[in-house]
Amino acid sequence: MGAPQLIIxxxxxxxxxxxxxxxxxxxxxxxxxQPAIRxxxxxxxxxxxVETNVGHAGRVWHGITKKVEAAGAHILYRTFLxxxxxxxxxxxxxxxxxxxxxxxxxxxxxxxxxxxIAKINKxxxxxxxxxxxxxxxxxxxxGIYFAVIEPDFNVLPLIAEHFxxxxxxxxxxxxxxxxxxxLYYDLDTMSEITMRLSGAALRPSAExxxxxxxxxxxxxxxxxxxxxxxxxxxxxMKLHKRHIPQRYWKYLSEKSLQLKK
Amino acid sequence: xxxxxxxEKLAILADAAKYDVSCASSGSKRKNSSKGLGDSSGMGICxxxxxxxxxxSLLKILLTNHCIFDCAYCVTRRSNDVKRAAFKIQEVVDLxxxxxxxxxxxxxxxxxxxxxxxxxxxxxLVQVAKKLRLEENFNxxxxxxxxxxxxxxxxxEAGLYADRLSVNIEIPTKEGLKLLAPEKNREDFLKPMKKVxxxxxxxxxxxxxxxxxxxxxxxxxxxxMIIGASGESDAQIMYTSAYFYKKFQMKRVYYSGYxxxxxxxxxxxxxxxxxxxxxxxxxxxxxxxRFYGFEVTELLSxxxxxxxxxxxxxxxxxxxxxxxxxxxxxxxxxRMLARIPGVGMKSVQKILKARRFRKLNWDHLKAIGIARNRxxxxxxxxxxxxxxRDLTSAQIRGLISKGSQSKFRGLYGPQLSLFESxxxxxx
Numbered sequence: 001m002g003a004p005q006l007i008i009x010x011x012x013x014x015x016x017x018x019x020x021x022x023x024x025x026x027x028x029x030x031x032x033x034q035p036a037i038r039x040x041x042x043x044x045x046x047x048x049x050v051e052t053n054v055g056h057a058g059r060v061w062h063g064i065t066k067k068v069e070a071a072g073a074h075i076l077y078r079t080f081l082x083x084x085x086x087x088x089x090x091x092x093x094x095x096x097x098x099x100x101x102x103x104x105x106x107x108x109x110x111x112x113x114x115x116x117i118a119k120i121n122k123x124x125x126x127x128x129x130x131x132x133x134x135x136x137x138x139x140x141x142x143g144i145y146f147a148v149i150e151p152d153f154n155v156l157p158l159i160a161e162h163f164x165x166x167x168x169x170x171x172x173x174x175x176x177x178x179x180x181x182x183l184y185y186d187l188d189t190m191s192e193i194t195m196r197l198s199g200a201a202l203r204p205s206a207e208x209x210x211x212x213x214x215x216x217x218x219x220x221x222x223x224x225x226x227x228x229x230x231x232x233x234x235x236x237m238k239l240h241k242r243h244i245p246q247r248y249w250k251y252l253s254e255k256s257l258q259l260k261k
Numbered sequence: 262x263x264x265x266x267x268x269e270k271l272a273i274l275a276d277a278a279k280y281d282v283s284c285a286s287s288g289s290k291r292k293n294s295s296k297g298l299g300d301s302s303g304m305g306i307c308x309x310x311x312x313x314x315x316x317x318s319l320l321k322i323l324l325t326n327h328c329i330f331d332c333a334y335c336v337t338r339r340s341n342d343v344k345r346a347a348f349k350i351q352e353v354v355d356l357x358x359x360x361x362x363x364x365x366x367x368x369x370x371x372x373x374x375x376x377x378x379x380x381x382x383x384x385x386l387v388q389v390a391k392k393l394r395l396e397e398n399f400n401x402x403x404x405x406x407x408x409x410x411x412x413x414x415x416x417x418e419a420g421l422y423a424d425r426l427s428v429n430i431e432i433p434t435k436e437g438l439k440l441l442a443p444e445k446n447r448e449d450f451l452k453p454m455k456k457v458x459x460x461x462x463x464x465x466x467x468x469x470x471x472x473x474x475x476x477x478x479x480x481x482x483x484x485x486m487i488i489g490a491s492g493e494s495d496a497q498i499m500y501t502s503a504y505f506y507k508k509f510q511m512k513r514v515y516y517s518g519y520x521x522x523x524x525x526x527x528x529x530x531x532x533x534x535x536x537x538x539x540x541x542x543x544x545x546x547x548x549x550x551r552f553y554g555f556e557v558t559e560l561l562s563x564x565x566x567x568x569x570x571x572x573x574x575x576x577x578x579x580x581x582x583x584x585x586x587x588x589x590x591x592x593x594x595x596r597m598l599a600r601i602p603g604v605g606m607k608s609v610q611k612i613l614k615a616r617r618f619r620k621l622n623w624d625h626l627k628a629i630g631i632a633r634n635r636x637x638x639x640x641x642x643x644x645x646x647x648x649x650r651d652l653t654s655a656q657i658r659g660l661i662s663k664g665s666q667s668k669f670r671g672l673y674g675p676q677l678s679l680f681e682s683x684x685x686x687x688x
Binding site for chain 2: 129137167168170217220222224225226229230232233235236237238244254
């Protein structure tokens with residue numbers, strides 16, 4: 001056996017499934033699937049670029065959902081959204097097992113692949129829950145509740161439904177500044193939009209031109225509440241930081257206003 | 262809106278409400294079906310955490326901190342010289358909506374000092390909830406305080422708009438209440454609880470027949486007791502809790518370590534420590550009652566009126582009942598598995614599932630996630646290296662605390678370790 005064949009895809013979930021299709025179509029045993037942005041060419045073996053093919057992706061996904069229940073398939077999707085290096089090969093391992101023996105191993109935590117996927121899935125789930133908690137909307141002058149997030153994993157598709165059912169009567173936009181994608185709801189439909197917000201637009205000096213005059217007042221009210229509801233004689237900063245890791249502070253108005261003081 | 266004035270009020274009325282520890286926002290089933298604002302059908306969410314490490318999930322405020330009562334343990338007591346303020350009904354509604362729209366909170370937790378009389382106060386709390394539901398089409402979480410002595414009619418209305426209702430019993434014993442809040446009567450606390458309990462059962466029954474019957478306080482009732490203000494024992498506290506869980510199907514009883522706020526000679530003095538360790542042990546005992554199938558009489562009795570400080574209540578029980586151990590994890594039933602120290606309910610479920618496939622040994626148990634440091638003295642499994650020596654409970658206690666790290670260690674520190682080493686040396 002030679003070096004694994006490198007397969008490069010565009011980074012999307014459909015792209016990944018197309019790559020999986022490719023491995024079956026060409027009966028490739030030893031492969032290394034990588035997204036284009038991370039791909040490392042090797043001296044040995046060959047490199048193939050797989051174009052995203054919605055039809056192929058659909059067939060693979062359909063095949064998976066026929067073998068495992070919806071929740072099990074969803075776990076694979078969530079694991080993919082972790083964007084961790086090597087996650088594609090881990091998932092390919094799992095998908096091969098599903099096509100070979102079906103759902104049999106889904107609860108078998110003595111299997112290294114199953115265990116690793118369960119762990120990543122848990123991390124993604126935690127990040128999803130954090131984003132549902134830590135999104136802080138600010139009201140812009142054109143009446144859109146706007147929030148910026150910077151999640152460790154690509155959880156935007158996972159939180160969409162939560163925000164739609166909750167904020168059905170207001171326009172909102174959640175922007176993932178790390179990945180340059182946003183989720184926009186216009187009172188009717190929800191759509192994913194790609195945009196590049198310049199650094200200037202996100203800078204504090206731009207606040208007064210972008211947001212309503214009352215916006216800062218509400219942030220200060222919230223921050224007042226946050227400080228007043230604290231019991232100083234029970235201060236426990238270790239616990240505090242465990243619950244809200246410091247990397248999220250800049251997007252939480254109650255913490256960032258505190259930092260500015 | 263006059264933001265400066267609102268800010269001032271918010272500071273006063275949030276500060277006065279912070280000793281209420283309940284922050285649950287889960288357990289309701291209010292869906293956003295009419296394209297309104299908010300949805301509380303999922304799990305609760307903690308949107309932030311204060312520097313004391315507590316979750317911020319609801320906007321927790323008093324409507325006013327004016328109060329006609331003079332309960333010694335309370336910051337808003339009549340005789341206390343603090344700044345007083347009162348929100349207008351519309352102000353609370355606006356604050357809740359604007360906070361909710363910005364994803365700061367899951368909903369509102371509204372309590373109040375008692376002004377004029379119980380009904381007058383309760384009526385205003387209900388009006389806030391009613392406005393939120395009917396005028397703002399708000400489906401977020403609403404937790405209202407039931408004001409002791411409020412009329413049945415008002416309590417019924419409250420339950421229709423709120424997700425949860427609660428009355429804080431505050432002082433676990435009748436004698437304590439007489440001492441610290443002589444103007445209050447224990448019966449006044451129990452009456453609204455009974456009323457709400459009856460209505461919940463009634464509405465549930467009717468909903469079975471007719472789907473369109475509205476929900477009544479779908480997230481149930483809760484209550485709270487202050488710990489360490491009236492010299493009560495752990496047994497008195499936990500027996501009261503057990504009574505509430507059984508009698509009123511309470512969803513939760515909260516325990517709040519008394520934070521000294523007064524020079525009153527009837528109470529712990531200003532500099533004294535908040536009893537956090539004790540609070541922690543009470544919560545552990547509470548979990549044993551609700552999820553682990555323990556009876557309160559097993560944990561606390563006239564001979565053991567207080568929980569151990571140095572070991573958790575389950576370990577304490579096991580050490581007093583060594584004759585029931587060791588337990589074989591490969592054959593024991595769920596009830597006994599749950600009684601092994603260091604084995605939680607999640608592990609119990611995993612053990613039950615896993616042992617269908619193979620006999621479990623220490624490696625399996627470790628992967629499942631049990632705490633071997635505590636569990637090893639109380640169980641046998643499919644491994645040869647289980648403990649064969651006969652140890653006394655004092656020896657086990659010493660060995661376990663030697664191998665463990667507790668954040669509370671400083672609180673029961675040196676005397677105990679002396680005791681441990683001497684206990685081991687002599688046996």
